[in-house]
Amino acid sequence: MPPIEPRSAEPARSWAWPKRYEVRSQLASGGFGIILRAFDREAGHDVAVKVPRPVAVDPSHLDRFRREAAIVSTLRHENVLRALASDTSGEVFLPHFVTELIHGVTLHHRMIHDGRMAFEEIAQVGAQLTEALAAIHRAEVVHNDIKPTNVMVDPNGKVTVIDFGLAVAATEPAPRQAVGSWAYQAPEALDALLTRHRGDPTTAPTPSTAADVYAAGLVLHELTTGERVFDATSHEYQDVRAAAGKDVPRLSEARPGTPPAWDGVVARMTARDPADRPTAAEVAEEIRGIAPPPPGSGTASRTASVGLTPVSHDRSQSSAPAPRRSDESRTSPRVQHEPGKSAALKKDRTK
Structure with a gap:
């Protein structure tokens, strides 16, 4: 990917709106951008259009948006x-920039309403x-913000990873403040944050593919x-220190x-x-070796042979839904899963 040339000196100005897209509603708004639902007149269907917040608020937002x-x-x-x-x-x-409009809900939304999932x-x-x-x-990209609100699932069980607002090219220096959600940070990132708190302002977490895997593991846990x-929901020293000193409990416990x-996988x-x-x-190869066939594949279930015990998805037997945290209350989408309607793409990330 070619490097993005900074244009932070650009002043705020008025731009024309591309007539190809007829705006129908605002889906989400965050610290760095706004997501709109629009009708694509040429393609004949609805899409999601993301635009930056006015550069007068913070000129660096436009650089981040272009990145x-x-x-x-x-990505394909x-x-x-x-x-x-x-x-x-x-x-x-x-x-x-324009993306597909996802029909579904985030994993966070799903857990809020249904609690924990069946193993399959x-x-x-x-x-x-x-x-x-x-x-x-x-x-050669690091997502840098894997969490339940950035993973969507549609009614057929298809998963889509969204929100690349903090993503970085692995071959490029990480932009300043490119830190994902605190509760899903890897230990090495938390250690770097602690070093910064202790008086070294030049120390910052380095996004990595290993940190993405760790965050995904926390999501599956x-x-x-x-x-x-x-x-951990903030960069306050006490929150970071508390999270950095903990190990992830085994699922068997x-x-x-x-x-x-x-x-073992998690x-x-x-x-x-x-x-x-x-x-x-x-990890993907290992999970595919133990997971049942995808929905609609027509293949007989392999759960008995691989040791995944079928679990009924009965809400009365599920644990209580994950509580809404202070940071999620700002970032989770307001989505209603209604037949024949598109759900909101997601709530854009806020800082």
Whole structure:
């Protein structure tokens, strides 16, 4: 991916809106951008259009926006948000990029309403999530903000990784303040934050593919137990220190009856030492070896042979839904899963 040339000195100005897109509603708004639902007159269907917040608020937002658009346009995988078009030059039109409109809900929304998932369903989510990450990493990109609000699932069980607002090219220096959600940070990132708190302002977490795998492991752990592993919701010293000193509990302890194979996968993903974590591609291959066939594949279930005990998805037997945290209350989408209607793409990330 070519480097993005900074244009932070650009003044705020008025841009024309591309007539190809008829805005129908605002789906989400965050600290760095706004997501709109629009009708694409040429394609004949609805799409999601992301635009930056006015550069008068913070000129660096436009640089970040251009970086995100460039990264999304390089990614091609069925489980990764698909870019359709973009124009971030700002020469005539308001800088924008267009993506598919996802029909579904975020994993966070799903857990809020349904609690923890059955093992078979979690394995399907995990396989698709890690396959998406493997494709992102092959493109030399680090997502840098894997969490339940950035993973969507549609009514057919298809998973899509979204929101590349903090993504960085693995070959490029990480932009300042490119730190994902605190509760899903890897130990090495938390250690860097602690060093900064102790008086070294030049120290910052370095985004890495291993950190993405760790965050994905925390997501799968949360889906299995119905509870978030860490409560860190800010960069306050005490929150970071508390999270940095904790190990991820084994699923076999947190949810009795967890299949040993699944317990082992998540434990390796969340190893404290990044050198001990498998790659996303290795995890995807391992999960596919223990997961039942995808929905609608027509293949007989393999759960008995691989040790994934079928679990009825009965809300009366599920643990209490994951509580809404202070940071999620700002970032989770307001989505209503209604037949025949598109759900909101997601709530854009806020800082």
